[in-house]
Amino acid sequence: MSYIKKPAARHPKMPTNAIGLTPRDYEGSMSTLCAGCGHDSVTAALIQAFFELAVEPHRLVKISGIGCSAKTPTYFVSEAHGFNSVHGRMPSVAAGANAANRDLLYVGISGDGDSLSIGLGQFCHAIRRNVNLLYVLENNGVYGLTKGQFSASADIGSLSKGGVANRQGPIDPVNLALSLGATFVARSFSGDKDQLVPILMAGMRHQGFAFIDVISPCVTFNDHRGSTKSYAHTRAHMHEVIETDFVPLRAEIRTKYDEGEVKAVMLHDGSTVRLRKTDPDYDPSNRRAVLDYLGATAARGEVATGLLYIEGTNEDMHSFENTVERPLVDVPYDVLCPGSAALDAIQEEWR
């Protein structure tokens, strides 16, 4: 069960981050997912990202819906507040929580069933609402907990474990996020931690809704020949469009790229994302061009990955709402209550 604690033993030479914590401090309970599940690799990448960002564990909020993906928040940062809510409704819980306390860091973990079927509406509206949240969609094209039904992200012609071909067109969450105006849209692969970690870090620092679709194969129900969400298929068809490096605020720039081919995007808190294009014509700041490009790669059967689209922005839900900078949960009651004199004045208008 997911509350099984891991032993607290720690290697004496384990690295520490800016607030003196080790990677172990960002771990959670033992995973109960199937051995080899892609989701566990995403969890490992998240642990590394939070460690490198030196996130204070208790200032992190991790929210999920229902499904295999929804179980994973118990497997990282046990000192963070977690909320395993209801199927497909994580975005609304996150929006409400963020409305009440804008100072905490939010990560939402979802899956393709959770986000693209039962929760498609909430997913879309969280994007429109621009909730300040890193939204990780662990995408395996299949319903794992109920044993192998196709999900809405399954490609046409992809075969189920029993050999049945999917005939309904897939919903592509990256396409959807781009069309709905998301300002940070990425796709990655659970098997590519080097790519995943900097994108997760940049997503956490991005102001507003940051979306990452992670192809995360289901070893039990969708990792066979004929599946388009298997490890083998994803590795063979993955096409990294853009390489991402995340440079925290005030950190020394240690990039492996030549300056000439790098596009730098400054994030809200002053940290920087550095993007190196593998295709010279690709422009990650041109939404329309990115949509066209992705349409073309998808038609070729390729899975385009990387931080595909980014806008450096200071906007989020609170910008629309014009909410005070101070978290609403910290506004004292005497500021909130207008008092008896104001009530008397209001009632004069009711006579």
Next chain:
Amino acid sequence: MADHGDHGVNDFAFKVATVNGTGSASANGLLLQALFRMGIPVTGKNVFPSNIQGLPTWYEIRVNKDGYTARSPDFQLVVAMNPQSYARDIEDVASGGWILYDSTRKLDDEFRRDDVSFIGVPLADMCVENFEGSRTRILMKNITYVGALVALLDIDMDIVKGMLQQKFSNKQHLMDANFQAIEMGHAYVQEHYDCPLPIRLEGMNATADHVMINGNTAAALGCVYAGATVGAWYPITPSTSLMDGFSQYCARLRVDPQSGKNNYCVIQAEDELAAAGMVIGASWMGARAFTPTSGPGISLMSEFIGLAYYAEIPGVFFNVQRTGPSTGMPTRTQQGDLMMCTYASHGDTKHIALFPADPKECFEFAVAAFDLAERFQTPTFVVSDLDIGMNDWMIPRLEWDDSYVPDRGKVLSAEELEAAESFYRYLDVDGDHVAYRTLPGVHPKGAYFTRGSGHDKYGRYTEGSTEYMEVVDRLLAKVESAGDHVPAPEVHQGSQPTEWGVISLGGCHWAVLEARDDLAEQGIAMDYLRVRGFPFNETVERFLEEHDRVVVIEQNRDEQLRKLITIETNCPKDKLLSITYYGGQPLSKGHVLDGLAEWIPELAGSEPGEDTSGGDVEPDPLIADAAS
């Protein structure tokens, strides 16, 4: 002059029949407020279609010097401005009454009645003659009938003009037009008819300590005063004006003067599911959060309500009930969601619910609901209805105690967590069934995993029978213990219990009170208890024990309150009799008296059976639903 019963000075009811979307609402509001300012107890009921423009709509006004405010379907006067509904409107006037109509077009003989008086005023003609532009003419026609009523009912003209001056102080041309229209209508009836009518008004001093307001606005203000900061909602009739009110009062009272930014956040959600999720997310974070909705919204929210119940997250849900099931009649009132609110969601659940009877209680119970939700860490319902929520009620002035401190319940601070040896979210440390709660971001020791899946008292995932049952048994005890903290029942009784008792709730109260006074005049005393909260407590149990027969009066078909009582108390089922009215109009005393006459022989025959059809609106197959 024909017989007009007991009605006369400061005691009658009339209704104005118009077409919706023609601006009659402001004319009717003007009338209501004028009577209120004359110091006469008055109630207004808006009977409107689920539509924006072009369908019949009615505004009913009852004046009653004794202060009775229940709806009266016994109309002495009808202002018939809508030829579409002439037949029904003219039929609805009590024998001996009056019909004010627009005589620009001759009234068809088929509408004529011998037992009522017709007062024709050529309103359209007069407006065409005196005003330019079709919109102005339509609007001024309304004000002209107000002018006619000023003369017919002896309304204080200075008060009416004073209100127009107040309203149009910055728009001289509108004020001039309104003055002209008022005078025009007034002069015409003065010249052509005997004024005033026997049903008329005389200034009183019975409203000085009162205000006129609807329940949704009062509830909204209650949320402001309770310190609610997050509101999430999906528009639905008849609850929409609650969030409108909250936003408007917050815009006035909750904007930080330095930064110009809001000390509140109102989110219009994509549906009621999301609205409930937002309330739960915000409440989990420690904000006071709420959502206003109606029955269909609660149906959708039920999934989240079960989560909040099981994971023990506060949240305030306003259900401004309308007529169900399904889309039902969105602009008619009912008490049809009592069972749904008290047991919303799958599995074993039970919820705290408060039943306000008027806008004053909407304000007070809104505040109480946040205290109860946080104290018991559970979703809490304020179950109002369309009649209370949207109609104008005369209520005693609201009061606020500046020493009020919100009851935030058992929430551990950073200091307490620092000092604590351990923290387990669902452990009943104090033996009062309520566990300690922590808020995210406060302290690393306070972290736990919130889930709607099986958990033990330590907050850990479980599929173990004993561990599961231990938690849900505590939940039941916790919610039941709230029975002593919800607003206490209001009991009306003498020194000795009467043989029969009456139990009712919500907006039925006013009709029950009036009927009870009528009975007392006939020498029939009957104790009465009004339930104001759920779970029921000892007072309800005792009342049931003390009376041989108890009549439960409510506004739904299925006797939901009666059933709740049989489920939740020791009262034998056959002791409870039932009076139900569920036609969509507010309850009136006739419903109560006619119902009681079934069992009380003295009543049958003593009263001429009052029309309890409720003055229902003629069904119109063309009415398109626009208010769901």
